[in-house]
Amino acid sequence: VLNKKKFSLIEIHNRPSYILHIEKYLPNQKYILVIHNNPQTLRGAVTPKERKHLIKLCSKITFVSNWVKEKFFEGLDFKNHEKCQVIHPSIDKIKKLPKKENLITFVGKLNHSKGYDTFGRAIIRILKKYKDWNSVVIGDEPREKYNFVHNRLEHKGWITHEQTLKTYERSSISVVPSHWEEPFGRTSLEAASRGCATILSRRGGLVETIPYGLYLNRVNQNEIFKKIKYLIENKKARIDLQ
DSSP states (O other): OTTTSOOSOEEEESOHHHHHHHHHHSTTOOEEEEEOSOGGGSTTOSSHHHHHHHHHHOSEEEESSHHHHHHHHTTSSOSOOTTEEEOOOOOOOOSSOOOOOSEEEEESOSSTTTTHHHHHHHHHHHHHHOTTOEEEEEOOOTTSOOOOOOTTEEEEESOOHHHHHHHHHHOSEEEEOOSSOOSSOHHHHHHHHTTOEEEEOOOGGGGGTOSSOEEOSSOSHHHHHHHHHHHHHOHHHHHHHO
16 A cells, blocks of 8 residues: 555554564655554564664654653663654543532443452442442453442443543542553543543553542552542532542
């Protein structure tokens, strides 16, 4: 396909190895590489030597967070380059704060990396303590099985992006307790954009997603319980974050 037409620019997302392959057949092309994950986990960018070579081949390398950029330059003898830039993912704003319900949300894969196991244990305790609060979980995970059951805990599975944003609009609190190093973390961005008081960990690029969040000192059941408890019992703090 690339040989049939003369392209002025080739933009590749998250696949550095594609550039290395294509460049053998189409030298002197202009490439933009957009990196969404830790580059050290992507074929063609694992070693400092490979990443230095990508700078030479590309016209521009864009990162979704400063954390991803720092990982790209880790092990190199320089920490920045004029070809490199950070462009955070964005989302459309809403015009006014929606009407909120006593609802706590978790969105994402239901696994340990995303902190669902930790959230699940905490939310059962919260629902037992606060009878007028409910919780919604959006997402699934076929490789890990957790069975958190409560009559005010709703499991929606995977729903559309539009439905997820509508759920955020109803929610007062959202929890993003990732254990793994999030390259960016759209869930906290989307939750906060819809007026959720957002509790999140300091993993990877999560701290770059929103300016006002309630950060977990440690990602464990007790810490999540305490942070949710604080927001439930302190309405002013909750509204300020929203």
